Amino acid sequence: MKTCYINGMGCVSAQESTNFETLLDLFKELKEPVVKVHKPTYKAYIKPAMIRRMASGVKNSVVAANIALKEADLSNPDAIITGTGMGCLIDSEKFLKKLIENKEAFLTPTSFIQSTHNTVGGQIALALKCNAYNMTYVHNATSFEIALIDALLMIQEGEESVLVGGVDELGDYTTELYRLLGQIKEEKSLSNGILKSNSIGTVFSEGASFFALGNKKSKNSYAKLIDVQIIDTCTQEEIAKKATSFLATNNLTVAEIDVVVLGINGDKDFQDFYSGFQQTLFKNTQQLYYKHLSGEYNTASAFGLWMAANICKTKSIPAVTKLNNKPENGIKKVLLYNQFRGENHSFTLIESC
Amino acid sequence: MENLKIELKEKIIENLNLEDLSIDDIQDDDTLFGDGLGLDSIDALELIVILDKDYGIKISDPKKGKTIFESINSMAQFIMDNRN
Numbered sequence: 001m002k003t004c005y006i007n008g009m010g011c012v013s014a015q016e017s018t019n020f021e022t023l024l025d026l027f028k029e030l031k032e033p034v035v036k037v038h039k040p041t042y043k044a045y046i047k048p049a050m051i052r053r054m055a056s057g058v059k060n061s062v063v064a065a066n067i068a069l070k071e072a073d074l075s076n077p078d079a080i081i082t083g084t085g086m087g088c089l090i091d092s093e094k095f096l097k098k099l100i101e102n103k104e105a106f107l108t109p110t111s112f113i114q115s116t117h118n119t120v121g122g123q124i125a126l127a128l129k130c131n132a133y134n135m136t137y138v139h140n141a142t143s144f145e146i147a148l149i150d151a152l153l154m155i156q157e158g159e160e161s162v163l164v165g166g167v168d169e170l171g172d173y174t175t176e177l178y179r180l181l182g183q184i185k186e187e188k189s190l191s192n193g194i195l196k197s198n199s200i201g202t203v204f205s206e207g208a209s210f211f212a213l214g215n216k217k218s219k220n221s222y223a224k225l226i227d228v229q230i231i232d233t234c235t236q237e238e239i240a241k242k243a244t245s246f247l248a249t250n251n252l253t254v255a256e257i258d259v260v261v262l263g264i265n266g267d268k269d270f271q272d273f274y275s276g277f278q279q280t281l282f283k284n285t286q287q288l289y290y291k292h293l294s295g296e297y298n299t300a301s302a303f304g305l306w307m308a309a310n311i312c313k314t315k316s317i318p319a320v321t322k323l324n325n326k327p328e329n330g331i332k333k334v335l336l337y338n339q340f341r342g343e344n345h346s347f348t349l350i351e352s353c
Numbered sequence: 354m355e356n357l358k359i360e361l362k363e364k365i366i367e368n369l370n371l372e373d374l375s376i377d378d379i380q381d382d383d384t385l386f387g388d389g390l391g392l393d394s395i396d397a398l399e400l401i402v403i404l405d406k407d408y409g410i411k412i413s414d415p416k417k418g419k420t421i422f423e424s425i426n427s428m429a430q431f432i433m434d435n436r437n
Contacts, residue, residue, distance in 0.1 A: 049391060052370040106406040108368070108399045 004155040005353060006222040008074065008212035010067025011306045012037050012060035013294050014205045018067060023310050027293045027320045029193055033185040034175055035205045035295050046127070053110055054123065055090035057169030060208035061120045062127060065163055069128075071220050072212030078159040079133040080121050082167065083147030085140050085298020087117035089171030097173075120167055120208075141340035142230040144209075144299040145348065149228045155215050165210030166299030178204060183341075185266070194266025194292045202265035205295020209302035211309075223312035223334070223350040226250060231345040236272050239345060240281045243337065246347045257285055258331050261308045262323070263301060263338030265291040273339050278323060287323035301338040305348060308334045312352040357429045364403050369396050381425045389424075397422060404428075410435045 011017040018040040020026040037060055042051055045063045054062070061082070069075065095111035113119070118136040125134050133154075137146040144166030151164035178184050185194075185201040194203060213225065229246050231239075247253060260282045262274050278287055288311075294303035311317055315331050336348040362376040365385075369392065383389045386397075400422055404410045410432065412418060421431045 048373070052372060053395075102406065106402050108402045109395055110370075110399060113395070 001156045002158065002215040004152050004225040005214050005217050006211050006225055006309050006350070007214045007218045007220055008068040008070065008072030009209070009222060009306050009309060010064035010071070011207070011209040011303060012040055012064050013207040013209070013303050014038060015293055017306070018063060022314065022316070023307065023318050024316060027318050029292050029320060030203050030205065030295055031190050033187060033190065033201070033203055034170065035203060036170060037206055050123070050127065053114055055088055055114060055169060057084075057088055057090070057167050057206065057208065058114065058120055058123050060169070060206075061165060061167045061210065062124055064165060064167075064208040064210040065124045068165070068210040068212040069163065072161070072214060072218065073220070074161050074163075074212050074214070076128060076130050077132060077161045077163040077212065079135070079151065079154055079162045080125055080130060081133075081147045081151050081162060081164040082118070082121040082124075082136045083143035083145070083165070083299055083302070084117055084120065084136065084138060084167050085143045086168050086171075086174065087138065088115050088119050089169050089174050091115035091119075093171045093173045124163070139344070141298050141301070141338065141344035142232070142346050144302045145228050145230050145346040148225070148305075148348065149230070151213050152225055152228060155213050158215075160215055162213045163210060164213060165208060166302030167208040168206055168297040168299050170204065170206045170297075175204060195264070197266050198268055200267055200269050202267045202291065202296040204297065205300070206297055207294060207300065207303055209299070209306045211305070217353055221313075221353050222309040224353045226349040226351050227347075228349070229347045233343055234345050236276060239273055239339075240276050242345070243277070243281060243335075243347060246349070247335070250349055252333065252349075254281055254285070257282065257333050257335045258329065259286045259288060259308070259311065259317070259334045261288045261290065261304055261334060261336040263291060263304060263336075263340075264289040264323075265296045267341070270339070270342050273342065273345075274337075277337060284326065286317070286326040286328065288317065288321040289323055290321060293320070296340070298340070301336065301346060301348070304336050304338065305350070308336055308350060312350060315352075354429060354433065357432060358425050361425055361428055364407065365400070368399050368403060379425060383424055385422055385424060400428075404432070408432050408436055
């Protein structure tokens, strides 16, 4: 079975993550309940003729994929695999709005074509002229992890390179629905940060993170992708056992994990899933979080992996990501744990290389 | 007729997401497809919908589309000739 390396990464997020020197001076904590991405210079990556029909999720993905492939010195991957929880929301909303306004007549094709979930993978493939395996996975907050499992299996079974990523975008109408459902924090300003907010809901955002995986280590390699597991439903009592079991499958114990990266999003109703990790299971481990930087969306965990792999490579941890302070004994094995509203749990294990 | 041409340019820019263009960038006799504005077959469908929805004109013979959508001038003339 071949080893899987993360040889390139690209990320468009609420941070200026397409243009930075080191993570240490990149991150700024989000202060509003809904935050859009920091827009990169799209025209530097996408032909003007293609750009006009692309909504932000597609554009962000093409940019992130471009950066990942460039870092990995890869022009045509053996597969393009995308995970998205909600797909191309902006064009879906546009299409449905016109459907209602025009009483189901006068429907134009552009929004419909661009509204499907696999638009992202398709547009990346078109830009690369890549006819290889192209798959899109849609499963709420484990959409990215399912894509990652497929990519990992392909590399382990012999493919040389796979482009895999997670993307979601904010749609105005859908955001309003999330607000009505109480999933977005009501506070207008979060100047004290999400950890101290002690309220329900979270900070909503959007983003695209893509990874060029390969079966050979390169000078640009960030980390080895070891294993990924998803658990659809699980109680707070069971999740610690699941984590221990996941590590045991990989011949590891909790004590051997150097850093644990948690998907804490500040929603007090679902914080207990992480509290067990913080206070008991990983109390002696360096703990990090990232959703105060990325915001929450179905594929925010891809931002978490992007951050964790960066830390694996640079061996330096930005202070703003730390939940506790433990003496650093080298950063080798990193475990990511994420869940959304008590469901869609996932573990991702990476190792420095 | 001049107002109609300006209106058509505004609708084309908005409906076809030509964000980088203003109405001053589109000349009345510019070719809309190919070397001119560079519109494609998906845009053609959008133009057909604009005629139907905003001017109540259905194009019954698709073969005439090439002539009708040649330029802003030809579109405006077609609308003037066929509008109720």
